[in-house]
Amino acid sequence: MKNKYIANILHQLADLLEIKGENTFKVQAYRKAARTVENSRVAIAEIEDRLEELSGIGKGTAAVIREIISIGHCKQLEELKEQLPPDLPDLLHLPGIGPKTIATLYKQLQITNLNELKAAAEKQEIRSLPGFGPKKEQKILEAIEQFSKRPERYHLHEARRVAEKVQAYLSEMEEIERFELAGSIRRWKETIKDIDFVVATRDPIVVAEKIIAIPEVRQVVGQGETKVSIVVEVEGIVMGVDIRLVRPDQFGSALHHFTGSKEHNVRIRQRAKQLGWKVSEYGIYDPETHQTMKFAQEAQFFAQLGLPWIPPELREDRGEMEEAEAGRLPTLIRLEDYRGDLHLHTLYSDGTDTIYSMAKAAQERGYEYIAITDHSRSLKVAGGLSIDEVYEQWEEIEQVKRQLPGIEILKGTEVDILPDGTLDYPDELLKEMDLVIASVHSQFHQDEKTMTRRIVKAMENPYVHIIAHPTGRLLLRRDPYEVDVDVIFRHARETGTIFELNANPYRLDLSDELLKRAKEEYGLKFTINTDAHATEGFSQVIFGIATARRGWLEKQDVINTYSFHQLKNALKKS
DNA sequence: GCCGTTTTCGGCCCGACTGTTTTCAGTCG
Numbered sequence: 001m002k003n004k005y006i007a008n009i010l011h012q013l014a015d016l017l018e019i020k021g022e023n024t025f026k027v028q029a030y031r032k033a034a035r036t037v038e039n040s041r042v043a044i045a046e047i048e049d050r051l052e053e054l055s056g057i058g059k060g061t062a063a064v065i066r067e068i069i070s071i072g073h074c075k076q077l078e079e080l081k082e083q084l085p086p087d088l089p090d091l092l093h094l095p096g097i098g099p100k101t102i103a104t105l106y107k108q109l110q111i112t113n114l115n116e117l118k119a120a121a122e123k124q125e126i127r128s129l130p131g132f133g134p135k136k137e138q139k140i141l142e143a144i145e146q147f148s149k150r151p152e153r154y155h156l157h158e159a160r161r162v163a164e165k166v167q168a169y170l171s172e173m174e175e176i177e178r179f180e181l182a183g184s185i186r187r188w189k190e191t192i193k194d195i196d197f198v199v200a201t202r203d204p205i206v207v208a209e210k211i212i213a214i215p216e217v218r219q220v221v222g223q224g225e226t227k228v229s230i231v232v233e234v235e236g237i238v239m240g241v242d243i244r245l246v247r248p249d250q251f252g253s254a255l256h257h258f259t260g261s262k263e264h265n266v267r268i269r270q271r272a273k274q275l276g277w278k279v280s281e282y283g284i285y286d287p288e289t290h291q292t293m294k295f296a297q298e299a300q301f302f303a304q305l306g307l308p309w310i311p312p313e314l315r316e317d318r319g320e321m322e323e324a325e326a327g328r329l330p331t332l333i334r335l336e337d338y339r340g341d342l343h344l345h346t347l348y349s350d351g352t353d354t355i356y357s358m359a360k361a362a363q364e365r366g367y368e369y370i371a372i373t374d375h376s377r378s379l380k381v382a383g384g385l386s387i388d389e390v391y392e393q394w395e396e397i398e399q400v401k402r403q404l405p406g407i408e409i410l411k412g413t414e415v416d417i418l419p420d421g422t423l424d425y426p427d428e429l430l431k432e433m434d435l436v437i438a439s440v441h442s443q444f445h446q447d448e449k450t451m452t453r454r455i456v457k458a459m460e461n462p463y464v465h466i467i468a469h470p471t472g473r474l475l476l477r478r479d480p481y482e483v484d485v486d487v488i489f490r491h492a493r494e495t496g497t498i499f500e501l502n503a504n505p506y507r508l509d510l511s512d513e514l515l516k517r518a519k520e521e522y523g524l525k526f527t528i529n530t531d532a533h534a535t536e537g538f539s540q541v542i543f544g545i546a547t548a549r550r551g552w553l554e555k556q557d558v559i560n561t562y563s564f565h566q567l568k569n570a571l572k573k574s
Numbered sequence: 575g576c577c578g579t580t581t582t583c584g585g586c587c588c589g590a591c592t593g594t595t596t597t598c599a600g601t602c603g
Contacts, residue, residue: 025586029575058576096592098601131600135593183603196603222591222602229591229602242603262587262603269587274579280588 001045003037006068009077010034010061015089016080018099019106032056037065041517045069085112093152094143104129118144142219150238152193155475156543157505159185159192162234166195166241169214175203177248182258187312188546190475190508194240198255204245211243250282252295256302257281263317271305271321313549318516332549337561338541340369343414343437343468343500343529348393349374350382351533355393356400359407361535369408369564371435372397376415376424379441384416387429408564410434414468419443421457423464430463435571437500439468440481448482455488459497465571466527467492469502469509477506485514489522498559498570501551503530503544504537515551525570527559 014030036056037044044051048069051062068074084106091102091114105111108129109120117140120126126137154162163181170179176199180186183196201207208228212220218238221229228243246254257265258281269279278285283292284304295301299309307324311332314320323329344358345351351358355372362370374393375384385393394411401409412435416424423430423438430436438458446454458464470488471480492499499518502509510518510526518524528544530537548558555561559570 023575026575028586032576056576060575096601100600131594133594139593194603224591227590258603260603266587278587282589 001043001069001072003040003044006044006065007034007038009068009074010037010064012089013064013074013077013080015092016077016084018092019084019088019103020080021099021103029056029058030061033061033065087113090114091117094140094147096139096143104131114144114147151476153191153476154193154237154239155505156185156188156190156192156508156546157540158237159195159239162232162237162239162241163195163197165216165234166197166214166232169211170197170199170243173207173210175207175210176201178251180255182244182255183242183260186259187261187315188543188550190505190511190547192239194242196258197241197243198251198258199243199245200248200251201245202247207245244281246281249294249296252297252299252301253279253283254281255298259312259315261316264315264320267317267321268305271307275305311549313546314552316550318513318552330552330554333545333553333555333558333561335542335545337555337558338367338528338545339562340367340371340408340560340564340567341529341532341538341541342371342410342412342435342466342527342560343373343502343531344370344537345374345414345531345533346372346393348372348383348385348389349379353534355396355409356403357535358532359400359404359409361538363404363407365538367407369410369567371410371412371437373412373414373435373437375441376413378418378424379416382441384424385413387425390425390429412437414439415464416441417454417458419446419454421454423458423461427461427463430461433463435466436464437466437468438464440472444472444478444481446481448484451481452484452487455483456491459488459491459495464497466498466500468500468529468531469504469507470499471509471511471514473509473511474506475508480509485517489518489524492518492524493522498525498527501526501528501544501548501558503528503540503542503547505540505543507531508543508547510551512547512550515548515553519551519553519557525559526553526557529560 010030011034014027018027033056036054044065048066051057051065064074088102088106091097109125111117111120121137121140126132126140127134163185170176179197179199182198185192185195199207204225208223211228212223212230216232216234217230218233219231221231226245230241232239232241244254244258272279272284283294285292293304302309308329310320310324341362346353346355346358359370375382377384377386397409397411411433413433414437417438417440418424419442459467471483473480499510501515528548530540532538559567562570
């Protein structure tokens with residue numbers, strides 16, 4: 001039984017209990033238990049007798065989980081579903097609509113789903129309910145409109161584009177002393193719901209006025225002295241932007257507070273509590289002196305708590321507090337450490353630029369080396385190379401090397417791992433390559449055993465150096481394929497295979513969490529590559545570096561930081 | 575419902591904003 005399945009039932013339970021008006025802390029307890037199950041590295045069903053050891057799981061939730069494991073469902077949930085319409089929790093996704101509102105709508109107007117809610121609002125039946133009015137009714141209609149039109153989350157690069165546009169306007173406002181991105185986008189999370197800024201100003205009213213006058217604003221969700229919430233449209237992307245307005249002497253505290261994550265902030269507050277203080281977005285309050293200590297810089301805020309500055313990418317409560325306290329924070333990899341891209345496509349397969357253009361662009365970025373790795377013969381949709389074409393390409397690479405002596409070009413391939421785990425080129429050809437990347441591009445739906453065996457078999461080939469985009473996920477579009485990551489990590493260690501972190505913002509594969517695990521538990525090495533299909537693709541390396549940082553990777557963990565000499569050595573497979 | 579190096583009971587983050595009110599409930603982050 002999958003953890004996801006169990007977590008899903010716990011989430012449903014929490015949603016329905018919340019609508020029923022159950023104690024919110026109880027609801028939160030179910031949600032916390034659901035998150036613990038979701039994030040568990042081991043199969044919950046296999047540690048059935050030790051559930052209570054997990055944080056957030058006690059007697060009550062453990063009993064529910066055991067019931068799910070033994071009979072496949074939860075009686076309490078089935079009972080709740082009989083009492084409440086099954087589609088009711090969907091309404092929780094509507095912005096501005098919460099459990100209390102949903103409960104009232106159901107009790108008073110027998111509204112059970114999105115369509116009925118829309119109909120009731122259009123017929124103006126909602127405004128006459130106690131506590132409701134015409135504005136609330138209008139908000140409901142707008143929320144439904146948005147919900148059906150606008151995705152809930154966006155890819156990081158899209159959110160960054162929107163943020164840059166807003167940033168350009170903020171830079172022009174003279175009442176703003178400084179500002180910075182905050183929230184999940186500052187932590188470089190792989191997908192983003194909305195964009196947060198913290199702005200330091202002595203004139204919040206004027207700044208708020210200027211912000212809502214930005215031409216790209218499509219909606220003003222809220223506007224006060226400390227906060228402006230807007231919806232902007234940039235290049236067809238419609239996103240919410242929250243801008244917090246604080247006094248310059250509180251900027252550091254506010255930046256920390258609004259950068260999160262929520263879980264990290266909880267840990268920070270706990271630490272402050274131990275020291276006898278209270279943390280808020282305005283500073284650290286000392287109840288003995290009744291003074292609030294203010295911090296213009298984030299580092300000062302951390303220092304007051306006896307901590308070094310923690311990079312935003314680490315602030316997920318994945319051990320950063322413990323390591324910071326012990327003075328053992330990692331020295332995270334930086335873009336400046338990166339010396340060359342090892343996964344690139346050209347006109348030979350499905351790329352749109354020549355080998356020369358790609359090499360030239362790489363050289364202009366200051367790279368010392370690249371690898372040309374076009375697709376192999378059976379990937380017909382991507383124009384995979386026949387063996388003859390491979391030889392042709394090698395000749396051309398030799399030519400380009402003579403034209404561009406300043407950059408090393410490796411002769412490589414991205415060879416398909418066929419459904420049975422064999423490779424799409426014969427060993428005799430792979431043997432001649434400087435670099436062999438193997439990856440899965442077909443039969444994504446094989447069961448876990450088959451898929452795991454397939455990848456393990458590829459790793460056992462003595463000429464395969466790298467497994468590219470190892471879990472095959474497409475963010476917001478396609479789940480990772482079923483694969484036992486512990487088995488492939490273990491085999492990677494045994495065979496000396498390197499895992500790719502594909503920097504394409506639709507992939508970011510391996511994920512931050514898997515990177516951390518592969519490094520800490522298996523001591524693996526990684527390669528960060530853009531998989532660029534055109535010269536513009538090189539710039540996406542920043543998303544790879546950011547994800548690597550979120551995975552706690554340091555310079556020495558990533559072979560793209562090696563000198564060419566070191567790289568050649570690393571590519572000798574034992 | 576969960577949790578405890580101040581607690582096995584009494585907390586669980588809490589302040590801002592909106593829309594409905596005429597002092598506050600609901601939502602959000």
